[in-house]
Amino acid sequence: MTNMPPRVRFAPSPTGELHVGNARTALFNWLFAKHNRGNFILRIEDTDQVRTSRVFEANLLQDLAWLGIDWDEGPGKEGPCGPYHQSERLSLYRTHLERLIAAELVYPCYCTDEELEAERLSLVSRKMMPRYMGKCRNLTAETRSRLAAEGRPAAYRFHVPPGPITFSDLIRGEMRFEGSALGDFIIVRSNGIPAYNFAVVIDDHLMEITHVIRGEDHLSNTALQLLLYLALGFEPPRFAHHALILGRDRSKLSKRHGATAVREFRERGILPEVLLNYLALLGASFGEGKEVFTTGEMIDAFSLDRAGKSGAIFDEDKLLWLNSLYIRKESPATLAGHMRPFISAAGYDHITEVRLHRIIEAVRDNLTNLAEIGYYLRVFDDNAYELSAEALQLLATEEAKKVMVGLLDLLDDLGKVPAEDDRLYGTLMPLMPEKTGLRGKKIFMPLRAALTGQTKGPELDRCFAVLGKSSLQHRLHRAIAATA
Ligand code: GLU
Numbered sequence: 001m002t003n004m005p006p007r008v009r010f011a012p013s014p015t016g017e018l019h020v021g022n023a024r025t026a027l028f029n030w031l032f033a034k035h036n037r038g039n040f041i042l043r044i045e046d047t048d049q050v051r052t053s054r055v056f057e058a059n060l061l062q063d064l065a066w067l068g069i070d071w072d073e074g075p076g077k078e079g080p081c082g083p084y085h086q087s088e089r090l091s092l093y094r095t096h097l098e099r100l101i102a103a104e105l106v107y108p109c110y111c112t113d114e115e116l117e118a119e120r121l122s123l124v125s126r127k128m129m130p131r132y133m134g135k136c137r138n139l140t141a142e143t144r145s146r147l148a149a150e151g152r153p154a155a156y157r158f159h160v161p162p163g164p165i166t167f168s169d170l171i172r173g174e175m176r177f178e179g180s181a182l183g184d185f186i187i188v189r190s191n192g193i194p195a196y197n198f199a200v201v202i203d204d205h206l207m208e209i210t211h212v213i214r215g216e217d218h219l220s221n222t223a224l225q226l227l228l229y230l231a232l233g234f235e236p237p238r239f240a241h242h243a244l245i246l247g248r249d250r251s252k253l254s255k256r257h258g259a260t261a262v263r264e265f266r267e268r269g270i271l272p273e274v275l276l277n278y279l280a281l282l283g284a285s286f287g288e289g290k291e292v293f294t295t296g297e298m299i300d301a302f303s304l305d306r307a308g309k310s311g312a313i314f315d316e317d318k319l320l321w322l323n324s325l326y327i328r329k330e331s332p333a334t335l336a337g338h339m340r341p342f343i344s345a346a347g348y349d350h351i352t353e354v355r356l357h358r359i360i361e362a363v364r365d366n367l368t369n370l371a372e373i374g375y376y377l378r379v380f381d382d383n384a385y386e387l388s389a390e391a392l393q394l395l396a397t398e399e400a401k402k403v404m405v406g407l408l409d410l411l412d413d414l415g416k417v418p419a420e421d422d423r424l425y426g427t428l429m430p431l432m433p434e435k436t437g438l439r440g441k442k443i444f445m446p447l448r449a450a451l452t453g454q455t456k457g458p459e460l461d462r463c464f465a466v467l468g469k470s471s472l473q474h475r476l477h478r479a480i481a482a483t484a
Contacts, residue, residue: 006038006210010071011200013045014057017261020314021215021245021253023067024279028242029213030069031280031302041207042074044085045200047193052087063262067272068295081207086199093194096202096232097156097187105231106187108154109136110147131183132157153190158227160184165223170240170304172216177223185224197224205234213304216241217252240304243283243311253314265319269369271330271338274323283312292325324368332357335364339373346374355466362462379452380466382474387482391449395483399438400446406435407447408476411469424472425464450479
């Protein structure tokens, strides 16, 4: 087995939007598979009929595709170990349950939810760890038949032997759990649906998973799962439990800390590569002070023992910083592709590619997220931009007027000379000091205010290039009129 290419899996339950913590688990598995030339399997854990939704599943697949995390086997990519939805594997779980029943390693449990809750409360009130105390473990055959005849539904519990359960975690080292502290756990519910710990063992075994990489919140599940591997005579995979993403208060990152779903970050205009890069970086997975990694570099540098050892605080400011860094170096065409939903939302579906690329080039140093493009599309639209109160205030001086009138004169003097947009700034601006008797800021500030309606924004030369002669004239006239 050691020389076989590794097989890893990401096994989400589609009961909500994809959380960045889970996306990070998917990424670690994916990087591990790529680094080791192994296979990455996507398995949908959809046995919870109440909480599972097809919409969440569709969103999940879309989010993974957006992130560029693809799978070798899974939904839409059937392979030898399918089906890849747990809901389509129920007969497999049934067969394995029967084996465990025959071997008397599991027993039917008739306790009702009320009885279990009462037991839990009683243990808690006595300051004992809540667990199943084994009420149904030693029922006689007669009692079982009687309860079954009464129509009492039975769940199946695994009889946990006392004694230690140990394993060597690839990230955390030697782990040890005490069987006596765990309590017999349910492997199949009374409605016949397998519990997570049971289904996952059968699937990981049948799908020939070699490494299970998941969050450390699953550590105690691993102890239970190891008992099932042993009971079923399966060779267990290697386990690696990475630390979780934390909020600023060092508790597990959750909604009360702000955005947590991959979808939310996409909607806020974060580039997919940036989210991947940031998630990989969290917890110093790669270290060495380097912060920007291409996917190829992430694959090369990835190693489990460095990944996710300590809990890392999710810092949205850092994510935005990384986003602006990427936006600066990405080509306008690529950015335009990612910006489509924001362009649509702002109502600029019909903008030409050429104009869009010009605007992106003009403003990308000012962007921290892609959604901000909507604002700049309006700034450069003669019918949509507005003169802000600050801009009007700045333009209300005699000097400002001189600057506006000065540039308007120079534009008029261009006469019929075809206005080469890219050259306007270089041609006209050197003439402005002589024309107005002013220089530096006294020229730039009023011009930015008059031409964009704002006191802060992209560099002026870029604004000239986007606006061109007629928009420049239109805007100067408007600003002069507004301050007259
Ligand atoms: N469906 C489980 C979850 O989403 C999978 C955990 C595992 O990787 O085993 O938490």
